[in-house]
Amino acid sequence: GNSVTQMEGPVTLSEEAFLTINCTYTATGYPSLFWYVQYPGEGLQLLLKATKADDKGSNKGFEATYRKETTSFHLEKGSVQVSDSAVYFCALLNFNKFYFGSGTKLNVKP
C-alpha cells in the first residue's frame, strides 16, 4: 500500500539553527512527493514538490530530494527563522490519491 511516515514533533530549534524533518514513504509505482506547511489557523500551503527520483524541490530556503533508493524525502533548511514555526506535512500522490504524514510541529525560538 501507500503510506508516509514522518518524524514526530514537536521539534524546537533556536533561530538560525539547521533543520531536518525526516520523511519516508511506501508506495507502488512512481509517486510524486510533497511538503506542505500549515501556519496556525490556516489551511495547508504547498512548500515544495518533486515528481521523480533524484529531483530536488526547493522554496523559501527549504529543500528536499526525492531518494528512491532510501524511499525518503527529508526536508532541510540551513537557517530557520521564527516565522518558520508551523506544522509541516510530507505527502505523496499516487494514482490520483494523496497520502499525508501525521505532521511535524516546528517551534523556532528567538
Next chain:
Amino acid sequence: DSGVTQTPKHLITATGQRVTLRCSPRSGDLSVYWYQQSLDQGLQFLIHYYNGEERAKGNILERFSAQQFPDLHSELNLSSLELGDSALYFCASSETLAGDHEQYFGPGTRLTVT
C-alpha cells in the same frame, strides 16, 4: 488568502444529524479536493472532483458524499454524524486534473459533533 472559500467556518451539531459543507474554488480552477483533519487520524484525503466528475476516492465513509456543481463549487454532505466525525474539513482547488499541480487550500470548516 488562497482564493478558496469555505462555509461555514464553524459548525456544531448533534450525533445523528446531517450537515453540508460548502467550498468555492479559486476562479478558473476545475479540480476540488476534500480532506479531513483530526487529532487521531491526521490529514486524510477524502475525494477529488474534476469539472463535475468524481476522479478519486480516498478514505471517505459511506455516510459521507460529495458533489461538484456546474458552477464548480462543491459540497460535502455528512450524515448520521458520530462523535468521531468531529474534525477540521478542508477543501482545496487546483487548475487541472493532474494532482501534482499546486493545490490551494481553503481555511477549513471546523465541525464539532456533540
